[in-house]
Amino acid sequence: MRKALSLLLFSVLMSLGLTAWSAEKTLNLGVIAELTGDMPAVGASCRNAAEMAVKEINAAGGLQVGKEKMKVKLTVEDNAGKADQSAAAAQKLITQDEVLAIVGPNASRYAIPAAEIAESSETVLITPWSTNPKTTLDTATNQPKKYVFRACFIDPFQGGVLAKFALENLKAKKAAVLYDVASDYNKGIAEVFKANYEKLGGKIVAFETYTTNDKDFSAQLTKIKDAKPDVIFLPNYYSEVPLQVQQAKRLGIDVPFIGSDSWGSNELLTLGGADLNGYYFSTHYAADNAAPAAKKFIEDYEKTYGAKPDDVAALTYDAFGLLFGAIKNAGKADREAIRNALSTLPSYKGVTGDMKFQADSRDPIKSAVILQIKDGKFTYFTNAKP
Amino acid sequence: MSDGIVYWLQQILNALQLGSIYALIALGYTMVYGILTMINFAHGDVFMIGAFFCFLAATALGLSFAPTLLLTMLGAALLGVVIERLAYKPLRNAPRVSAIITALGVGLFLENFTLALAPYPKHIPPLLENVTWNLGGVSVSSLQVIIIFLSLGLMIVLDYVVHRTPVGMAMRAISWDKTFVPLMGIPVNLIISITFAIGAGLAGAAGTMYALAYPVIDPYMGIMVGWKAFISAVVGGIGNIRGAMIGAFILGGVEIMVAAFFPSTYRDFVAFTLLLLLIVIRPYGILGQPRIQKV
Numbered sequence: 001m002r003k004a005l006s007l008l009l010f011s012v013l014m015s016l017g018l019t020a021w022s023a024e025k026t027l028n029l030g031v032i033a034e035l036t037g038d039m040p041a042v043g044a045s046c047r048n049a050a051e052m053a054v055k056e057i058n059a060a061g062g063l064q065v066g067k068e069k070m071k072v073k074l075t076v077e078d079n080a081g082k083a084d085q086s087a088a089a090a091q092k093l094i095t096q097d098e099v100l101a102i103v104g105p106n107a108s109r110y111a112i113p114a115a116e117i118a119e120s121s122e123t124v125l126i127t128p129w130s131t132n133p134k135t136t137l138d139t140a141t142n143q144p145k146k147y148v149f150r151a152c153f154i155d156p157f158q159g160g161v162l163a164k165f166a167l168e169n170l171k172a173k174k175a176a177v178l179y180d181v182a183s184d185y186n187k188g189i190a191e192v193f194k195a196n197y198e199k200l201g202g203k204i205v206a207f208e209t210y211t212t213n214d215k216d217f218s219a220q221l222t223k224i225k226d227a228k229p230d231v232i233f234l235p236n237y238y239s240e241v242p243l244q245v246q247q248a249k250r251l252g253i254d255v256p257f258i259g260s261d262s263w264g265s266n267e268l269l270t271l272g273g274a275d276l277n278g279y280y281f282s283t284h285y286a287a288d289n290a291a292p293a294a295k296k297f298i299e300d301y302e303k304t305y306g307a308k309p310d311d312v313a314a315l316t317y318d319a320f321g322l323l324f325g326a327i328k329n330a331g332k333a334d335r336e337a338i339r340n341a342l343s344t345l346p347s348y349k350g351v352t353g354d355m356k357f358q359a360d361s362r363d364p365i366k367s368a369v370i371l372q373i374k375d376g377k378f379t380y381f382t383n384a385k386p
Numbered sequence: 387m388s389d390g391i392v393y394w395l396q397q398i399l400n401a402l403q404l405g406s407i408y409a410l411i412a413l414g415y416t417m418v419y420g421i422l423t424m425i426n427f428a429h430g431d432v433f434m435i436g437a438f439f440c441f442l443a444a445t446a447l448g449l450s451f452a453p454t455l456l457l458t459m460l461g462a463a464l465l466g467v468v469i470e471r472l473a474y475k476p477l478r479n480a481p482r483v484s485a486i487i488t489a490l491g492v493g494l495f496l497e498n499f500t501l502a503l504a505p506y507p508k509h510i511p512p513l514l515e516n517v518t519w520n521l522g523g524v525s526v527s528s529l530q531v532i533i534i535f536l537s538l539g540l541m542i543v544l545d546y547v548v549h550r551t552p553v554g555m556a557m558r559a560i561s562w563d564k565t566f567v568p569l570m571g572i573p574v575n576l577i578i579s580i581t582f583a584i585g586a587g588l589a590g591a592a593g594t595m596y597a598l599a600y601p602v603i604d605p606y607m608g609i610m611v612g613w614k615a616f617i618s619a620v621v622g623g624i625g626n627i628r629g630a631m632i633g634a635f636i637l638g639g640v641e642i643m644v645a646a647f648f649p650s651t652y653r654d655f656v657a658f659t660l661l662l663l664l665i666v667i668r669p670y671g672i673l674g675q676p677r678i679q680k681v
Contacts, residue, residue: 035505036501036505038507038604038606040505040506040507041506181651208649208650209649209650209651210650210653211651211654213606213607213609213610214610215596215600215602215607215611216400216404216600218400218403218404218642219397219400219641219642219643219645219646219650219653220645220650222393222396222397222400222646223645223646223650225396226389226393239507239602239604240602242509242601242602243600243601243602246601247600249518250516250518250525250527250529250530251396251525252518252520252525267506267507270509271507271509271602273509
């Protein structure tokens with residue numbers, strides 16, 4: 001018995017020693033993605049792009065850190081589409097897997113709780129897709145968090161772009177909004193859109209809400225129909241938008257709909273079909289009008305996964321690009337050094353355009369595009385510079 | 387018609403559609419409670435599985451509406467019977483709490499089983515060509531008409547079965563007294579199986595209609611709808627079939643009207659406060675009768 005115990009102890013110690021030894025040779029990075037829950041397509045795009053970025057760097061022999069090349073080890077955690085599990089996943093990656101930095105989660109309602117954990121544990125977290133300003137701000141002081149960055153633009157910018165688009169391109173003087181009041185992203189951008197639209201001279205005739213997982217929007221849509229808007233703004237996720245548009249059409253509403261970057265998943269086209277034809281939304285990049293640097297990424301992604309990379313995939317890839325650049329510049333596998341290198345990284349040419357962090361902000365300055373849904377495809381329509 | 391009347395007629399129509407779907411599901415809760423005094427919390431997930439059966443029949447088999455509906459009802463009915471035989475029957479004489487926990491477990495199993503097979507939300511192809519009629523400003527879609535009338539039809543059939551046929555009489559007898567009914571030659575196990583089959587079959591029908599009206603389905607869709615149907619059954623007086631239908635239409639109506647009157651954020655809050663008040667005034671529900679415990 002004693003012998004068995006000591007043998008067990010020995011093997012445990014050995015394996016601990018081995019992991020410690022192997023950890024010296026690899027860079028541990030973590031991903032938190034919405035693999036299950038109500039937006040699995042978002043999580044899948046994030047994981048695919050992350051795995052692709054890591055495979056590329058490892059195929060090239062690893063990342064140059066100081067004098068040696070180090071391989072990257074990726075740990076992907078599922079947050080199950082839940083806020084509490086996002087925080088738990090961040091905690092696990094930081095304490096148990098001892099990652100140097102985290103990429104994800106994507107939706108603001110999951111990125112905000114995970115960002116709190118990363119900030120308090122002094123570990124870099126880059127969210128690819130969370131556009132709500134709160135993600136990178138400290139809740140108490142409203143100052144930028146130190147360790148939380150993002151690879152995308154923020155909603156005050158996006159909301160302004162959309163308000164201007166509705167007024168100038170669509171000539172819509174009266175707008176209605178239907179949004180999920182229980183979700184940080186939807187609520188944030190709905191309010192920003194309203195403020196911008198009214199500032200530019202438009203009139204919000206209906207500002208209606210629902211809560212996550214609702215399927216019946218008939219009461220709200222009937223109210224919207226009664227208010228006679230020229231355009232309806234639906235800043236909601238890809239699994240809900242098709243239902244809202246179909247129900248609106250069944251109620252006899254025939255004004256155009258516009259959306260925000262939450263529409264960008266290919267799943268929107270599968271779920272919505274012809275009902276969405278002709279509508280516009282703002283997003284991070286257009287696969288059919290991307291920068292030359294992005295062409296290779298788009299081709300490789302399509303070859304590996306059989307679908308065009310959506311904005312989440314492109315932004316995740318860029319988040320890894322930013323992170324690899326920062327680690328290289330830091331010259332050592334140290335959380336604090338990576339954080340400092342990331343905040344001072346010179347302008348980075350990514351798939352979704354050029355980006356650079358300002359000294360007092362963790363939000364990169366970059367432009368947006370407006371896409372139109374045409375014949376079951378996302379088609380580039382116009383550009384919007386900050 | 388004036389705009390105001392059109393607006394309210396439209397909202398009433400919305401309420402009828404929502405209420406009929408709640409009613410079909412609420413019937414399953416109430417029937418099982420009536421016969422076994424047990425709350426089958428897996429029922430909402432049977433409804434979800436029904437929607438997935440509808441998806442399979444419509445896409446993999448390429449069936450049209452009527453065969454899809456029949457196949458879905460049959461599939462769901464079979465599932466209901468299997469669940470009862472495997473999970474509830476062994477616990478029939480166990481404390482009620484054990485049976486309720488088992489039901490919750492079965493529900494979680496169904497959700498996660500579906501999640502493992504189909505993690506992505508699925509889109510139901512339009513099985514019926516949708517026509518929207520404009521009746522003096524009120525938009526009536528053919529789907530709405532089908533949902534409301536099919537649900538009413540199924541409810542009338544069920545009411546007939548329970549109140550006018552030998553099987554229905556046996557059901558009511560078992561709910562009255564489980565100890566002596568077998569002595570009268572009534573096959574209790576068979577009748578309980580039939581009850582589960584009917585309840586689950588109606589949930590399957592509800593799943594199909596729900597999937598047509600809200601054609602994006604996911605493994606968690608049964609949770610909230612299930613709870614609301616359960617609440618409908620309680621409001622109507624759980625165990626009472628006509629009560630469940632009334633309760634469902636009340637809940638559908640209150641939900642739509644609250645969203646129409648107030649900011650829609652208050653919908654669930656106001657709706658459930660009203661229902662809570664109703665339960666305070668009538669603790670056994672609208673048509674429920676207090677059960678007298680004999681000592």
